[in-house]
Amino acid sequence: MSSCRSLLPLGKDDFSVVTEVVTHRLNHIPIFKGDFSSLPPKVQRFVAEKAELMNPAGIYICDGSQKEADDIVDKLVERGVLTPLKAYENNYLCRTDPRDVARVESKTFMVTKEKYDTVCRVPEGVKGIMGQWMSEEQFGVELDARFPGCMNGRPMYVIPFSMGPIGGPLSKIGIELTDSSYVVLCMRTMTRMGTAILDTLGDDDFVRCIHSVGLPRPVRQKVINHWPCNPEKVLIAHRPKEREIWSFGSGYGGNSLLGKKCFALRIACNIGRDEGWMAEHMLIMGITSPEGKERFVAAAFPSACGKTNLAMLEPTVPGWKVRVVGDDIAWMKFGADGRLYAINPEAGFFGVAPGTSHKTNPMAMESFQKNSIFTNVAETVDGEYFWEGLEKELKEKKGYTEEDLKHLEITNWLGERWHVGDEGKAAHPNSRFTAPAGQCPIIHPDWEAPEGVPIDAIIFGGRRPEGVPLVYESFSWQHGVLIGSLVKSEATAAAEYTGKQVMHDPMAMRPFMGYNFGRYLQHWLDLGKAPHLAPKIFHVNWFRESSDHKFLWPGFGDNIRVLDWILKRVDGMEDVAEKTAIGYIPKRGSLNMTDLPRVNWGELMSIPKDYWKEDMVESRQFLEAQVGPDLPKVLYDELDQLEERVKAM
Ligand SMILES: Nc1nc2c(ncn2[C@@H]2O[C@H](COP(=O)(O)OP(=O)(O)OP(=O)(O)O)[C@@H](O)[C@H]2O)c(=O)[nH]1
Ligand SMILES: O=C([O-])CC(=O)C(=O)O
Numbered sequence: 001m002s003s004c005r006s007l008l009p010l011g012k013d014d015f016s017v018v019t020e021v022v023t024h025r026l027n028h029i030p031i032f033k034g035d036f037s038s039l040p041p042k043v044q045r046f047v048a049e050k051a052e053l054m055n056p057a058g059i060y061i062c063d064g065s066q067k068e069a070d071d072i073v074d075k076l077v078e079r080g081v082l083t084p085l086k087a088y089e090n091n092y093l094c095r096t097d098p099r100d101v102a103r104v105e106s107k108t109f110m111v112t113k114e115k116y117d118t119v120c121r122v123p124e125g126v127k128g129i130m131g132q133w134m135s136e137e138q139f140g141v142e143l144d145a146r147f148p149g150c151m152n153g154r155p156m157y158v159i160p161f162s163m164g165p166i167g168g169p170l171s172k173i174g175i176e177l178t179d180s181s182y183v184v185l186c187m188r189t190m191t192r193m194g195t196a197i198l199d200t201l202g203d204d205d206f207v208r209c210i211h212s213v214g215l216p217r218p219v220r221q222k223v224i225n226h227w228p229c230n231p232e233k234v235l236i237a238h239r240p241k242e243r244e245i246w247s248f249g250s251g252y253g254g255n256s257l258l259g260k261k262c263f264a265l266r267i268a269c270n271i272g273r274d275e276g277w278m279a280e281h282m283l284i285m286g287i288t289s290p291e292g293k294e295r296f297v298a299a300a301f302p303s304a305c306g307k308t309n310l311a312m313l314e315p316t317v318p319g320w321k322v323r324v325v326g327d328d329i330a331w332m333k334f335g336a337d338g339r340l341y342a343i344n345p346e347a348g349f350f351g352v353a354p355g356t357s358h359k360t361n362p363m364a365m366e367s368f369q370k371n372s373i374f375t376n377v378a379e380t381v382d383g384e385y386f387w388e389g390l391e392k393e394l395k396e397k398k399g400y401t402e403e404d405l406k407h408l409e410i411t412n413w414l415g416e417r418w419h420v421g422d423e424g425k426a427a428h429p430n431s432r433f434t435a436p437a438g439q440c441p442i443i444h445p446d447w448e449a450p451e452g453v454p455i456d457a458i459i460f461g462g463r464r465p466e467g468v469p470l471v472y473e474s475f476s477w478q479h480g481v482l483i484g485s486l487v488k489s490e491a492t493a494a495a496e497y498t499g500k501q502v503m504h505d506p507m508a509m510r511p512f513m514g515y516n517f518g519r520y521l522q523h524w525l526d527l528g529k530a531p532h533l534a535p536k537i538f539h540v541n542w543f544r545e546s547s548d549h550k551f552l553w554p555g556f557g558d559n560i561r562v563l564d565w566i567l568k569r570v571d572g573m574e575d576v577a578e579k580t581a582i583g584y585i586p587k588r589g590s591l592n593m594t595d596l597p598r599v600n601w602g603e604l605m606s607i608p609k610d611y612w613k614e615d616m617v618e619s620r621q622f623l624e625a626q627v628g629p630d631l632p633k634v635l636y637d638e639l640d641q642l643e644e645r646v647k648a649m
């Protein structure tokens with residue numbers, strides 16, 4: 001078995017030699033499915049090299065067909081990995097090993113020759129939070145300790161996929177190798193996957209994605225829930241220069257569906273920097289006013305902070321219409337007309353299940369009535385999915401009394417008997433649905449437009465229980481970039497954090513930053529300059545709490561009222577805004593509050609001086625400690641000005 005290190009340099013070799021090597025290397029590894037010789041030569045070489053390294057039982061080249069997916073589902077059901085949810089058509093439940101339920105930020109690295117290409121020059125003794133660096137040497141050691149022979153006894157699936165509409169000007173192709181058939185099924189929903197990709201790819205380069213659950217056969221540990229994984233040895237490593245991703249030990253979405261966070265954010269933001277565009281953790285939505293005018297906005301909130309919900313909101317104000325383009329990732333590029341255009345590189349939703357209901361997000365509910373996979377949710381005795389937030393509608397749907405509901409037999413995400421009111425949770429807080437985007441009733445007709453949709457506003461936000469008003473608008477693009485760099489939010493279950501501490505999550509990209517964050521901010525500043533028509537930048541907070549810890553704002557469908565105000569500002573309406581130290585806020589009475597009961601406007605919109613004075617101190621400390629000399633000077637100037645304004649409040 002060759003070591004990984006000997007495979008590290010990936011030059012553009014002479015293919016006559018390569019073909020020979022390929023034939024030789026595949027001699028002992030059977031092809032389970034597909035025609036190896038019809039793969040583009042670069043793909044052949046990639047597959048052969050990695051097969052040689054990981055030694056799978058055979059190679060399975062995915063064609064992306066329905067038949068293929070059905071065959072895989074049948075096998076997984078037979079093995080007990082998936083359980084059909086009998087109440088729906090083609091919906092399945094998957095329970096993972098309970099140790100493998102979220103992204104693992106502490107094991108996620110960028111591998112670059114120069115340390116400061118990945119991380120900022122933080123002062124001695126400070127632990128950087130904006131990305132983790134690993135040296136090439138260390139990476140070689142880590143690979144050698146994991147990948148040789150890691151697919152022993154398992155098939156290696158070859159997944160050709162496109163992020164973005166196939167062949168589109170902003171789209172990019174990747175090939176994922178994986179030993180997880182769950183990953184194959186989810187990649188089929190989350191990306192455009194299959195043979196057509198290879199035809200488009202031809203001899204071009206692609207992003208190389210290597211994933212293994214990290215449990216070669218024969219397996220010596222106990223496998224829990226038929227979910228092989230290797231939590232002690234998890235590693236999610238990226239080589240941005242080589243456009244390569246190595247993921248080991250976890251089958252959970254954010255760690256294993258390599259098209260998503262690893263490619264479409266961490267690798268893509270590097271490509272975007274090189275090619276003059278941006279890869280962001282943002283939803284994209286179209287909003288049509290009662291007058292029939294449609295505008296598009298993109299919004300960046302940290303994980304589990306409301307992107308999916310906002311993107312699909314059902315407006316509570318009559319006459320408004322919202323349509324979703326994307327719910328998690330945006331690739332955006334300024335066009336020849338100076339406007340910013342965005343595509344959704346994904347093809348499905350990998351959304352947070354708990355809290356999703358017909359009341360909060362009916363359009364998400366409609367999206368996953370069929371052809372969907374539910375990971376770590378609970379199941380009722382009637383073969384329905386269940387999670388926290390569905391109690392009321394289940395009761396109503398079944399005509400249950402409160403007592404009936406408590407007696408309903410439920411199997412929780414751990415596979416144990418559970419009843420409403422019992423201790424613990426029915427579903428894991430980061431349980432997720434995987435559903436085809438095309439099934440959403442309000443998917444935008446242009447959601448697959450290869451050139452994207454024009455963005456008129458960018459919105460940042462997070463869970464801020466204190467101090468931060470419902471909405472405010474930046475004074476300029478530069479000020480907006482500073483606001484983005486200071487995004488903070490309460491921790492959620494999307495990664496390994498516990499508790500509710502408010503953490504910095506600049507641009508909602510902390511876990512997904514692919515290079516030096518200061519340079520990323522400079523990239524933003526550069527792109528916002530003329531002749532580009534930079535969109536206006538806003539900040540929202542649906543999560544402000546009253547002194548008795550209740551949300552001050554109803555959120556969800558009522559968020560349309562805030563979007564309405566934002567679009568008024570985009571249209572240049574002046575008399576709806578009031579200037580404050582931190583930005584423009586809505587004048588009292590300028591937000592449509594019709595039919596909205598009991599909102600404490602004063603508390604919701606207040607900008608407490610003491611809070612902001614403290615926050616300024618903390619913000620400066622944060623930027624100095626975490627971005628330091630890499631923070632563009634313009635942003636230090638913006639910070640000075642903000643501080644002055646807050647002092648003068
Ligand atoms: N109070 C309140 N909660 C909300 C609102 N919008 C979303 N939430 C809750 O926030 C949680 C996560 O929301 P999502 O929309 O799935 O988060 P996301 O940003 O798409 O998350 P990722 O997929 O992890 O990137 C759910 O439990 C929602 O119920 C809102 O307007 N108000
Ligand atoms: O990556 C995931 O697992 C899901 C997601 O969108 C996030 O965490 O932001």
Ligand SMILES: [Mn+2]
Binds near residue numbers: 304
């Ligand atoms: Mn996300």
